[in-house]
Amino acid sequence: MSTNPALRLFAGYFDFLKGGTLDLSAHSVRTFQVRARQVATSAETDPFDSSFEAILTPTANVLWGGARTAQASSGVAPEGLTTTITGLPTNIPADGKTRLFQIHIATANHADWNIPNAGFFIWQGQKYGTMNGPKACDAEVDVLDPTTHRWHRVGLEAAGLNQESVDLLHWATGPGYDRTVTARITLGAGFNAQAGQSSLSFGYFPGSGAPDYFWTGQKLTSNHVKGARTCV
Structure with a gap:
């Protein structure tokens, strides 16, 4: 029509x-x-x-x-959209070191779901967490541009529909029905994670006005490391 x-x-x-x-x-x-x-x-x-x-x-x-x-x-x-996080340790020491991981976005029937952007969100638990995510010195997530081989620092807050900072059109590889995002995470000495509550999530934040069929997360624990650099 x-x-x-x-x-x-x-x-x-x-x-x-x-x-x-x-x-x-x-x-x-x-x-x-x-x-x-x-x-x-x-x-x-x-x-x-x-x-x-x-x-x-x-x-x-x-x-x-x-x-x-x-x-x-x-x-x-x-239905038919599957998003998984691979390579991300369940415990990440707050030692200022960088760790690589990937996001895999797959769809059934070779359908392109036309998702141009997405967002990361780190929740530190009720004791430490805010909807704005961790402080800038405490945590950083970067996404790799496979064409320029440059890393781009992305936001970690509960982003709304027009605020996602992960450019899937340019930073994801593979066809529309099987896409991969390469990312890295760094936690500084000031990062706190509440056991059983902290997590790193990816997609469209539920309740932000975006559809919540595109959202996945993984529990996250951390520990302080003596002598680690204060700011990532």
Whole structure:
């Protein structure tokens, strides 16, 4: 239906009556079963709910405006996106040393979910943590640009939809359905982690106005190291 690639609309028309009439008695129920399936496609797909609209009309091809006898809608959450963190130790000493790890983003059916940006968030637990993440001297995460081979320091706060600092379009390798981000983490001497609560997460922060189908995390513990440099 739509010529706008950012707003994909599809319509299916069903003549349930085959030229007859739909006779509904008061308080009665008529059920029609409809099946929809998302197939493998090269078209980009945003990680948002799909909305299914069911509209009963007296004539065909009446969707926007026009006569409607009844209308109902339902949002359906997308599936098939898997994000994992690999190579990241569960215990990272606060010793000022850098440790490499990777983020893997894979999708089913070779679908490109069109995710241009993402964000890291380090939560230090109720005792130490803030929504702004650790202090600048206490923790740093950098992401590698595979083209220029330069490292880019990224934010560690609970970012909103338009504040993510990880540029997946330029810093992730692989096709749209199987992408890899190479990153490194450094914890300074002042970093504190609360046992059982601290974590490093990646994706779209839940509750930030972004869809939360793209979010993963790993528990994080740490310990202070005598003589470690104060600021990363």
